[in-house]
Amino acid sequence: MKIDKNTINKIARLSRIKLDDKESEDYIKDLNSILDWVEQLNEVNTENVEPLSNISSSILPKREDVSNDTNSSEEILENAPDNLEGFFAVPKVVE
Amino acid sequence: MSKSSLKQTLKDLDTKKISIRELNQDYLKRIKENENLNVFIYFSEENVLKQIDNLENDNSAKKLKGIPIAIKDLFCTKSMPTTAASKILENFHPTYESFITQKLLDEGSIFVGKTNLDEFAMGSATNTSFFGNTINPLSKENEPLAPGGSSGGSAAAVAADLCLGATGTDTGGSIRQPASFCGVVGIKPTYGLCSRWGIAAFASSLDQAGIFSHNVEDASILLQSIAGFDQRDSTSAKVDIPNYFENLDDDLNGKTVGIPKEYSIDGTPMEISQIWEDAIKVLEKKGVKIKNISLPHTKYALPTYYIIAPAEASSNLARYDGVKYGFRSDEIDSLDEMYENTRAQGFGREVKRRILIGTYVLSAGYYDAYYLKAQKVRKLIANDFNNAFKECDFIVTPTAPSAAFPLNEKQNDPIKMYLNDVFTVPASLAGLPGISIPFGKDKNNLPLGIQILGKHFDEQQVFNAAVSLERSYE
Numbered sequence: 001m002k003i004d005k006n007t008i009n010k011i012a013r014l015s016r017i018k019l020d021d022k023e024s025e026d027y028i029k030d031l032n033s034i035l036d037w038v039e040q041l042n043e044v045n046t047e048n049v050e051p052l053s054n055i056s057s058s059i060l061p062k063r064e065d066v067s068n069d070t071n072s073s074e075e076i077l078e079n080a081p082d083n084l085e086g087f088f089a090v091p092k093v094v095e
Numbered sequence: 096m097s098k099s100s101l102k103q104t105l106k107d108l109d110t111k112k113i114s115i116r117e118l119n120q121d122y123l124k125r126i127k128e129n130e131n132l133n134v135f136i137y138f139s140e141e142n143v144l145k146q147i148d149n150l151e152n153d154n155s156a157k158k159l160k161g162i163p164i165a166i167k168d169l170f171c172t173k174s175m176p177t178t179a180a181s182k183i184l185e186n187f188h189p190t191y192e193s194f195i196t197q198k199l200l201d202e203g204s205i206f207v208g209k210t211n212l213d214e215f216a217m218g219s220a221t222n223t224s225f226f227g228n229t230i231n232p233l234s235k236e237n238e239p240l241a242p243g244g245s246s247g248g249s250a251a252a253v254a255a256d257l258c259l260g261a262t263g264t265d266t267g268g269s270i271r272q273p274a275s276f277c278g279v280v281g282i283k284p285t286y287g288l289c290s291r292w293g294i295a296a297f298a299s300s301l302d303q304a305g306i307f308s309h310n311v312e313d314a315s316i317l318l319q320s321i322a323g324f325d326q327r328d329s330t331s332a333k334v335d336i337p338n339y340f341e342n343l344d345d346d347l348n349g350k351t352v353g354i355p356k357e358y359s360i361d362g363t364p365m366e367i368s369q370i371w372e373d374a375i376k377v378l379e380k381k382g383v384k385i386k387n388i389s390l391p392h393t394k395y396a397l398p399t400y401y402i403i404a405p406a407e408a409s410s411n412l413a414r415y416d417g418v419k420y421g422f423r424s425d426e427i428d429s430l431d432e433m434y435e436n437t438r439a440q441g442f443g444r445e446v447k448r449r450i451l452i453g454t455y456v457l458s459a460g461y462y463d464a465y466y467l468k469a470q471k472v473r474k475l476i477a478n479d480f481n482n483a484f485k486e487c488d489f490i491v492t493p494t495a496p497s498a499a500f501p502l503n504e505k506q507n508d509p510i511k512m513y514l515n516d517v518f519t520v521p522a523s524l525a526g527l528p529g530i531s532i533p534f535g536k537d538k539n540n541l542p543l544g545i546q547i548l549g550k551h552f553d554e555q556q557v558f559n560a561a562v563s564l565e566r567s568y569e
Contacts, residue, residue, distance in 0.1 A: 003455070014205045015409065016416070017447055018435040030509055031452055037510050038398040038465070044472050051470030052477055054300055055526030056287040056330045061328045075190040081423035088418050091427045 098158030115161030131281035138208035157203030180224035183441030191292025210248030213353035221247025243273030268519025275544025287332035290325030348382035353487030357393035370535035402469035409453025494544030
C-alpha cells in the first residue's frame with residue numbers, strides 16, 4: 001500500500017485541504033487503487049525517450065512590451081470575499 | 096431528432112423569413128419548457144431579451160447575428176456569472192470576457208445561458224456539478240440518462256434544441272463523449288487552435304475548446320468563428336484558419352482511412368463494433384482505401400492521462416484559496432485554517448480526489464516515477480499517431496465504449512468511470528483534432544457516436560470525412 005494515513009495527511013496538508021477521518025479513509029482507498037492501476041506504465045520501456053510536456057511545437061511567441069489596462073483594481077476587488085483599503089484582506093497572520 | 100440548422104437559420108434571417116426576436120423567443124420558450132433537464136447553471140430571460148434589444152439597434156452585418164448559442168460555464172463571461180460548476184466559484188463575476196466568447200459576441204451571437212458541467216470539467220457524466228445533474232434529453236420518462244461529460248450541459252442544450260450551437264472544452268474527451276451520448280456533433284480541434292484565455296484551467300497541456308452543433312456543416316461554421324491566434328495564450332498557434340464550411344468536400348475518393356486494431360477492446364458492446372464496421376463499409380464504398388494500423392501504446396493512454404491531468408489540475412487549482420475571488424469558509428481562525436477549510440468546503444469529492452493524486456505524483460521523491468514517466472509514455476503515444484499518419488489521411492474509431500448510461504448508475508469506482516474516455520484520451524494526449532458524429536443507434540434506440548481523428552491542424556480533413564459519413568447516414 002503506497003498511501004497510508006501519514007501520507008494522506010501529508011498530501012492533504014500540501015494541498016491545503018482539510019480532511020475528516022472518514023474522508024481520509026475513502027481517499028486512502030481511492031488513491032491506492034488508482035496508483036496500483038497506473039503502475040502498468042512500468043511495463044513500458046522509456047529509456048532515451050524525451051518527456052512530452054507540451055504538444056504545441058511552436059516556439060513561445062514574443063510580443064511587444066507595451067502596457068495596457070485590462071482590469072481595474074476596483075473591479076478585481078469586487079470579487080474578493082474581503083478587502084480593505086484597496087487590498088485583499090485575510091485573517092491576521094502576525095500576532 | 097431536431098431538424099434545426101444554423102446554416103438554414105442564417106438564410107432565414109437573411110431573407111427576413113424570421114426576425115432575430117422571433118427566432119430567439121422560440122428558443123426561450125423551449126428553454127423554459129425544458130427546465131427539468133437542468134441544462135443551465137445560469138439562465139435569465141431578461142438578459143437574453145436585452146441582448147435582442149441591442150442587436151435590433153445594430154445595423155452592422157455580422158456573421159452570426161442573432162444566433163442563440165449556449166456557453167459552457169467554464170468560459171469567463173462579463174455579462175453572466177461563471178462558476179465552473181463549483182461551490183468555490185459561486186457568485187464569481189469575471190471582470191473580463193474569454194477570447195472565444197468575445198469572438199462569438201463580436202460576430203453578433205446571443206448567449207442564451209451558461210451550461211452545466213462536471214465541476215472544473217472533471218467527470219464523464221455531468222454528475223460532479225455543485226448545481227446538480229443534467230438529464231440527457233433523450234431519456235425515457237422513468238429512466239433518466241446521463242448526458243456524458245464534462246460538457247454535458249452544452250451537449251444536452253443542442254440535443255434538446257435550446258440553442259443552435261454550444262461551446263465546450265475537451266481535456267480527455269469532454270466534448271466528444273457527451274456529443275456521442277446526446278446524439279449531436281462535437282469537435283475538439285487541435286491543441287492550440289483556439290485560445291484558452293478566459294477558460295478556467297483544468298490540465299493546461301491538454302485543455303482545448305470546441306463546438307457542439309446539430310450537424311457537421313454548422314460545426315464547421317462555428318469552429319471558424321472561435322479559432323485563431325491570441326497573444327494572451329502562449330500555446331495558441333499562429334496558423335491560418337481556413338473557411339472550413341466553404342471548403343467542405345464530401346468526396347473522399349482516393350483517401351486512406353486508418354483503422355487502429357488496438358481500439359477493438361474486449362467487452363465493447365456488439366452494437367458499437369457494428370457501427371464501426373458500418374462506417375468502414377460506407378467509406379470503402381466511397382472509394383476510401385482501408386488501412387489497418389497499429390497504435391501500440393493505446394492501452395497506456397488512460398493511466399498516462401490520469402497522472403498528467405491531475406498533476407496539472409493540482410497546480411492550476413491552487414489559485415482557489417478564498418482570498419481573491421469566490422467562496423471563503425467562515426471557519427478562519429488563522430490563514431492556514433482559512434485555506435484548508437475554504438478548499439475542503441468549496442471543492443467537491445472528485446475535484447479533491449484529483450488534487451490529492453496530483454499533489455502526490457508531483458511531490459518530492461515521486462515526480463520521476465509518476466509524472467516524468469507519464470510524460471515519456473505520452474511521447475510514445477504521440478509518436479504512434481505520427482507514424483500512423485504516414486500511412487493514412489484520417490483515423491476512424493468509435494467515440495465511447497457505451498451509449499448513455501442511467502443517471503443513477505452507481506459510480507463508486509473511479510477507474511470504471513475513467514474508462515469512459517478510453518477511445519478519446521489517446522488523441523487528447525497527442526493534441527490531435529477529433530470529431531464525434533452520431534452514427535447509428537443501440538437496441539434501446541440510443542445514439543452511438545463515431546470518432547474521426549486527423550493530423551495536427553487538419554480540421555478540414557476531419558470535417559470532410561465527417562460530412563461524408565453524415566450525408567451517407569441521413
